[in-house]
Amino acid sequence: xxxxxxxxxxxxxxxxxxxVVGTKTAIDVYGSMPLGAISFDIQGTPGVRICIVYDPxxxxxxxxxxxxxxxxxxEVLLSMPTPSDSVSSxxxxxxxxxxxxxxxxxxxxxxxxxxxxxxxxxxxxxxxxNKKKCDKTSWTxxxxxxxxxxxxxxxxxxxxxxxxxxxxxxxxxxxxLKDMSSMILRTSGPAALFASHKVILHISSxxxxxxxxxxxxxxxxxxxFQHVLGRNKxxxxxxxxxxxxxxxxxxxGLRFPDAGFSGFITxxxxxxxCSVKSLPNSPVFTDLVVFRVAPWIMTPNTLEAKEVFxxxxxxxxxxxxxxxDLVKRAQCKLTVCGExxxxxxxxxxxxxxxGYTEGPNHCFPVVFDSPRNGKLKDFPFKKIxxxxxxxxxxxxxxxxxxxxxxxxxxxxxxxxxVKGKTYPFGRILIGGNILxxxxxxxxxxxxxxxxxxxxxxxxxxxxxxxLVGHVxxxxxxxxxxxxxxxxxxxxxxxxxxxLFQEKKQQGYGDAxxxxxxxxxxxFIDDLLSIDGLLSIDGLLSNEKMKAQNNHVQCCINWNxxxxxxxxxxxxxxxxxxxxxxxxxxxxxxxxFPAMVNMIVLGKHLGIPKPxxxxxxxxxCLEERVLSLLExxxxxxxxxxxxxxxxxxxxxxxxxxxxxxxxxxxxxxxMKDPLIQEQNLNIPFNLWN
Numbered sequence: 001x002x003x004x005x006x007x008x009x010x011x012x013x014x015x016x017x018x019x020v021v022g023t024k025t026a027i028d029v030y031g032s033m034p035l036g037a038i039s040f041d042i043q044g045t046p047g048v049r050i051c052i053v054y055d056p057x058x059x060x061x062x063x064x065x066x067x068x069x070x071x072x073x074x075e076v077l078l079s080m081p082t083p084s085d086s087v088s089s090x091x092x093x094x095x096x097x098x099x100x101x102x103x104x105x106x107x108x109x110x111x112x113x114x115x116x117x118x119x120x121x122x123x124x125x126x127x128x129x130n131k132k133k134c135d136k137t138s139w140t141x142x143x144x145x146x147x148x149x150x151x152x153x154x155x156x157x158x159x160x161x162x163x164x165x166x167x168x169x170x171x172x173x174x175x176x177l178k179d180m181s182s183m184i185l186r187t188s189g190p191a192a193l194f195a196s197h198k199v200i201l202h203i204s205s206x207x208x209x210x211x212x213x214x215x216x217x218x219x220x221x222x223x224x225f226q227h228v229l230g231r232n233k234x235x236x237x238x239x240x241x242x243x244x245x246x247x248x249x250x251x252x253g254l255r256f257p258d259a260g261f262s263g264f265i266t267x268x269x270x271x272x273x274c275s276v277k278s279l280p281n282s283p284v285f286t287d288l289v290v291f292r293v294a295p296w297i298m299t300p301n302t303l304e305a306k307e308v309f310x311x312x313x314x315x316x317x318x319x320x321x322x323x324x325d326l327v328k329r330a331q332c333k334l335t336v337c338g339e340x341x342x343x344x345x346x347x348x349x350x351x352x353x354x355g356y357t358e359g360p361n362h363c364f365p366v367v368f369d370s371p372r373n374g375k376l377k378d379f380p381f382k383k384i385x386x387x388x389x390x391x392x393x394x395x396x397x398x399x400x401x402x403x404x405x406x407x408x409x410x411x412x413x414x415x416x417x418v419k420g421k422t423y424p425f426g427r428i429l430i431g432g433n434i435l436x437x438x439x440x441x442x443x444x445x446x447x448x449x450x451x452x453x454x455x456x457x458x459x460x461x462x463x464x465x466x467l468v469g470h471v472x473x474x475x476x477x478x479x480x481x482x483x484x485x486x487x488x489x490x491x492x493x494x495x496x497x498x499l500f501q502e503k504k505q506q507g508y509g510d511a512x513x514x515x516x517x518x519x520x521x522x523f524i525d526d527l528l529s530i531d532g533l534l535s536i537d538g539l540l541s542n543e544k545m546k547a548q549n550n551h552v553q554c555c556i557n558w559n560x561x562x563x564x565x566x567x568x569x570x571x572x573x574x575x576x577x578x579x580x581x582x583x584x585x586x587x588x589x590x591x592f593p594a595m596v597n598m599i600v601l602g603k604h605l606g607i608p609k610p611x612x613x614x615x616x617x618x619x620c621l622e623e624r625v626l627s628l629l630e631x632x633x634x635x636x637x638x639x640x641x642x643x644x645x646x647x648x649x650x651x652x653x654x655x656x657x658x659x660x661x662x663x664x665x666x667x668x669x670m671k672d673p674l675i676q677e678q679n680l681n682i683p684f685n686l687w688n
Contacts (some may be wrong), residue, residue: 004077005285008032009094011106016088018193018273019080019114020285024051027076027110029094034106037096039067042076044092047084048112051077067097080114083188083244087113115189116244117199119269119287121148122181125360125668129184136289139264141672149359149668150211150265150291153179153252154366154390164391166254169227171214175387178362180250181291183213185269191242196275197284199238201249202268203229210255210293211265216248225250229267253293256357256392259448263293295453296366296392297667298355298412299660300426301477301600302486307333308601309657311342311376316644316655323599323606323656326637330601332658337379345375346645346655349472350406352380354659357390363662366390371443372406394445404431404442408470408654409463412456414477414486418568421676424665427567428456431463431471454673459566465555467587472653474556474579475563476596478605480632484573487632488563489596490556492576493549499578499624500536503615509537511613511620513592517642533591536613545582552581552588575628578621589649593642595625597651599658605629608651609638 004024007017009032019025029040044050058073068074084090088111095104120129123136123146139147153166157175161168165176187199203211212230216223228236228249238247257263268288272281308327312320320336327334337348345351353368369380371394385391396405403409413426428450432441441447441460450458463469474491503511512534514520520534533539563569580591590597593608612621619638626636645655 009108009110011108014109014111016111018284019112021080021083021114021116024077024079027078029076030070032108033070033096036098037070037105038099039069039097040094041066042092042094045090047080047090048092049079053077083116084114084190087190087192113190113193115193116186117269117271117285117287118186119289120184120186121289122360123148125149127361129182139290139292141668141670143669148181148289148291150181150251150253150293151179151357151359151362152256152293154392155179155364155388156385157387166252171225177250180252183249183251185247187241188244194242198272198274198281199241200270200272201229201236201238202270203234205234207265208234210261212252212254214250216250256296257293257452259452265291294357294359295455295667296355296357296368297425298428298456300412300414302414302479304661305330305332305601305658306661307335307659309335309337309348310655311337311346311348312339313342313344313346319639319641319644322639326604326606330604332601341379341383343375347650348376348657349654350408351376352657353407353410356662358662358667364388364390365659366392369393370405370407371395371401394449396443396445402440403469404440405446406470408472409442411471413567416567423457424670425456425663428458429471430458430460431469432460433464455667455670457673461559461562465588467584467589468649472597473594474596476598478600478634488569488574489577490560490574491579491594491596493553493580495576496578496580499620500540503620504536504540508615511536511615513613514611515614517611548583549581578624593646593651597653599652599656603634605634605636606639606652607636609640611642
């Protein structure tokens with residue numbers, strides 16, 4: 001909205017000005033007052049509304065005769081509720097009086113032309129554009145908030161295009177309009193006035209790489225879309241705006257919020273007076289609107305699974321059969337990435353992460369392509385990007401990519417409340433290395449992007465102790481029908497040793513692991529004396545193994561405390577899943593398949609088959625996990641991933657990926673995340 005404009009009057013010559021419907025124009029009655037004047041009166045034609053603003057303790061009305069004392073603290077405001085029929089058709093007369101107050105000492109005449117200039121957007125977020133009286137330059141959170149929303153046009157609606165829609169300056173098909181926000185410029189007033197004025201649509205140079213604006217022009221019963229703002233286009237002069245006109249524009253976002261970009265974009269329209277050819281154009285009025293770019297939102301395990309992705313590689317046919325059966329029971333779609341597309345890269349979890357973006361009129365999934373750039377690097381862009389399926393990536397300028405940049409190291413919690421602060425979309429979890437002097441973190445360009453989305457305030461965990469270094473190696477979330485609606489599952493060597501000790505006391509110390517598996521000598525580190533590690537007795541008596549797992553348990557406990565503090569959890573919200581690790585190059589690897597590295601499809605869990613000690617014909621590790629998870633209403637399926645994934649340092653979750661249903665809650669309905677964050681004192685803030 002435009003601020004009040006001040007007009008200076010003159011008793012020596014006529015003054016002409018333009019007023020905009022919906023705004024107030026201030027009249028300077030002091031600068032033109034004749035010598036000896038102590039009061040004034042003001043009169044206007046019927047189309048002009050006059051408002052006197054004053055402090056009654058300072059300015060007194062003159063005896064009820066319509067005169068006002070010329071004293072500090074008084075302001076005269078004019079407004080016009082409708083546009084003028086012709087130029088200068090309305091008038092205002094100011095008369096100045098001396099002490100005697102009978103005859104005016106001078107008169108100032110102001111001729112007015114009223115026009116409509118209004119830039120309007122969907123400030124109510126209901127999919128409709130109406131002219132609003134609210135401040136279009138402000139943006140507020142909450143179910144009663146206001147402010148327009150802009151989607152990043154990152155899908156590819158045109159099958160003939162070679163890139164996402166936001167990279168070109170064309171609207172090829174009407175489907176592309178769903179990804180954009182509408183904006184209407186309303187103008188009305190005498191054509192003669194607009195003949196001596198310009199109407200300019202404009203953006204700042206700093207926003208030119210973040211927004212694109214198209215003008216919808218109707219010619220011969222067809223609509224053409226002209227790209228008018230964005231990239232190197234900062235201003236656009238409107239044509240033929242006299243009379244009563246509405247011009248429609250479509251606005252697209254070009255970038256998600258990121259470092260140096262809060263997500264706010266301002267678009268303005270300015271009326272310029274160019275009636276005096278020998279002088280520069282002078283501004284008369286500016287109307288501004290603010291958009292906020294919708295964030296990229298991750299989806300936790302507690303949301304409904306829609307589609308499962310997996311790679312077909314040599315040697316994983318048995319894994320694929322078992323996974324396919326699980327996906328059918330969960331009633332999900334299965335997409336298999338063939339060998340021509342994966343080129344032997346099976347780690348589809350590390351390559352990409354699924355999320356979505358949403359506005360009042362449209363919501364679509366967006367795949368986030370990691371910078372790891374293995375042999376699967378082309379799959380998200382070439383095979384997933386398409387109509388109503390967006391794509392985003394962040395590449396490190398240094399070209400130095402670490403294991404922390406793979407998306408097995410990127411997870412998100414279910415919705416949580418922490419010390420009174422609610423995270424209705426959960427919190428992003430990423431792993432970093434801080435315990436070693438040469439530790440690294442996820443690339444800054446990725447961290448900046450994740451933090452900039454705001455609504456899923458990230459938590460950084462310690463993965464310095466893991467060889468692969470991903471958070472999904474020791475934790476996951478599963479839905480539950482009670483308490484918070486989920487449980488956090490943590491890998492636990494302590495729980496495993498307690499189970500094995502219990503079985504030894506029951507007389508099963510000679511029960512052995514890895515039955516039916518071959519080539520174990522090539523898999524397990526030679527330093528672990530494999531001959532003594534296949535039985536419960538051997539594992540319990542191996543001091544080196546115990547020491548290594550004590551170290552791992554300490555590292556997991558460190559993360560446990562962070563997760564409890566940052567997610568508002570108690571020990572009753574956490575389930576310890578029996579796990580064992582061994583060290584290779586002083587970093588931890590799962591000794592048997594890590595059961596927390598599972599795929600979650602609603603109540604159906606695909607858990608790595610641990611091949612634990614067989615007792616009375618059943619794997620005691622599987623039996624313990626069933627006793628922990630089935631009471632939550634979960635169905636557990638153990639999938640053999642030993643040869644195809646575990647021996648390559650990964651498990652079921654690493655080899656699969658899931659697209660899930662978006663949250664029912666609209667992100668703009670949440671309370672201001674920045675304000676809430678200031679009121680929360682979170683411990684374990686070790687990285688900042």
